[in-house]
Amino acid sequence: MFTETFLITLFLGAVMAGMPLLLAGLGEQLSEKAGVLNIGLEGMILAGAYAGFLVAWTSGSSALGFLGGAGAGMIVASLMVVFCVILGLNQIVIGIALTLLVQGLTALLHFVQFSRSYPRLDGMQSWPVPGLSQIPVIGPMFFNHNPIVYLTVILVAVFAWIYRMTHLGSALQAAGDKPAALDAAGVDVIRTRALAVLTTGALAGLGGAFMSVAVAGVFIPFMSHGNGFIAIVLAMLARGRPLWVLGGALLFGASLSMTTALQVAGVNVPVDVIQMLPFAMVMLVLLVAGRKASLPAALGESFERGAR
């Protein structure tokens, strides 16, 4: 069954399914590094999926759709900033509230706008890299993708560079580990955390838009389907390492896209079993690697100067 077609289908499926996980996971990693446990990630993805579809469908441009998705994610994230970073409310409660809010709101808007017509977007063209995409097996696997895919892979490198090589990287680390030390060094902890959360929102929103615009071509209520929560797990396991998020996202993406690949290979397994895979995978990975996952000391704690 492990034919060339099966492998290519599985890999491409893993990329498509893993991309929202990767974007959201990178964002969550950033936000956790800065000390904000962003449980609202699922909501940010969903907001991005809805807004991305709406903008792409109205304007006819998928590029604008992606921008709209990122913007919508940031709007949800800005609520998180106000409630959790500035006002210092409980991050878990607010995160859950935001997710529920966005789920309800997007389902309602979808019902009002699209429930009669069910519009579909045309599939997106991939951008083959000239020359490289002609190589057998490797070409179609790595060099024939949606532009967002290339962008995201570059982002992984950029984040790794920021974390290791810039003052911003140290500041983010300090915001999550010992915010008082960062404050004493003259960096605004609130602003650092706000920047991290807003970026998270934009990335998660972009991931959501990728889901609706590039993969599905439609918006379906609740279509984020637990991706945000898987991304939270990914970020926790990867701790500070963006490359680990990439690996994890591909792994989960592969289990999400197993159905299609198995059908291509002519194996018939009930869809429900396959759909369980990613979540079984989460538990398995947590069992194996979860013990070693260390989290920032001040994760989930609001910062107040001089408080003990």
Place this chain on the structure above:
Amino acid sequence: MQSPVGAAVSEPPATPGPVVALKGLTKRFPGVIANNNVSAQIFPGEVHVLLGENGAGKSTLVGMLSGLQQPDQGHIEIGGARVTVTSPRHALSLGIGTVFQHSMLVPSLSVVDNFTLGGTWWKRPDREGQAARIVETAARLGLRVDPFALVSTLSLGERQQVEILRALMRGSRCLILDEATAMLTPHEAVSLGELMRRLVAEGLAIIFITHKLNEALAYGDRISVLRLGKNAGEIGPQELRAQTDAGNTARIIALMFGAGSGSAAGEGAPRSGREPGPLVLEVAGLTAGAGRIPLQNATFSVHRGEILGLAGIDGNGQKELAEALSGQVPSAGSVRLNGREIGGMTVGGRRAAGLRYVTDDRLGEGTVGAFPVAVNFLLKEIGSTPFWQKGLEKPQAIRAQAEEHVKNFDIRTPGVQTPVGKLSGGNIQKVLLARELTGSAEAVIFAKPTYGLDVQNIRATRDRIREAAEAGKAVLLISTDLDELLELADRIAVIDRGRIRGIVDNDARARDAIGRLMSAGEEP
């Protein structure tokens, strides 16, 4: 945050006036006046000790100097100019660097990244250059620092050195060390003392905050005593040098506690040589713990009315022993209380049988900080009569019992409903003592009972331990303070690397014998 005042300060005053002056600082918190009209002058080239017992207002004073808190009245002058210190960052720009009791380094960053923290965000930190400067400054002060080590891998003493270095390299002319020795090993404390001497020799002013009298005398050029938030008195350099240590000690104790207080150490004669009562606690072959130093094969017994001391350097299996006895960690071997085997019992079962454990982790496992004092008295018997009946709380019974404890044990608390975490260390210890020493106690284990307490509370706690033995309880006293053991215990056991090396009677030769057992070397 460079203020105009900061610029004025950079020119040194013509005459060696004070670097920093506190003028009548007053700070109120709900229900307490933490600082009441406190004044002090800090001179360059001097270690100025701020001495006071727990709750005397030392931390609040540091908070105001370092910009964490603002005074309600009074002000701070730096180099003769009046300033308002708005934040730790601002304090640093004014030349006041603070090393707080709890580390202000980011543990997950390297030493050098902690120094470069706060640079322009998109730039690369100049790690090599900064590291070279760190090594250079460290060498000048006789310190050895690895700039690329992760802070979390450093010992507490090393972290403190790094913080002192950082404060200096950022241009501090007045260094505040807040309870700097509280977390250090004795050896590290001595090197800190030497470092302070070298720093003041370079013309720095140091404010050294402590509640330990011997440190104040050992390191201080000038000692200010705080008592109940007020200036109780100051001893200048000439006076300090003119007197003997004993004379200075007596003077400071009088200042700290008012005249007539006894000293901390030994009024009570050694208790050795009395008739032993019947055996109460018999421990045989007790083995526990899987850490670096597990407890191995501990065998000893304690008689009725006897205090058995356990001497040893901290971390040699004392905690494992205490927790194995109280049932908090799994153990092998036999523990008998009044002839009855309790080794297989749960924590609650052992307590019901009469075994009590006064932990040294008072806020962690001893009490629940957010619970009222009254509930903390009952922490180990929640749900039992007469304080709970048919699952319902009986507030009156709880309150009545709490008020009795507060009276009997002289616990200073605003009320029995005050969260126990708001009390001072000494009063939290009294809450623990009240809980563990009342009721049906037969045998009591004290783990480092006077650790971190001030002189008066040490006195009170030692009296309680003695009373417990006189009331016929069998006492196991674990302590790292040999003088305490020599004062209180009938016999003293020595523990080293998880094994009990021997048990000696507390007589005139005990000190030598214990010293020999502690340095006995390899496995017997």
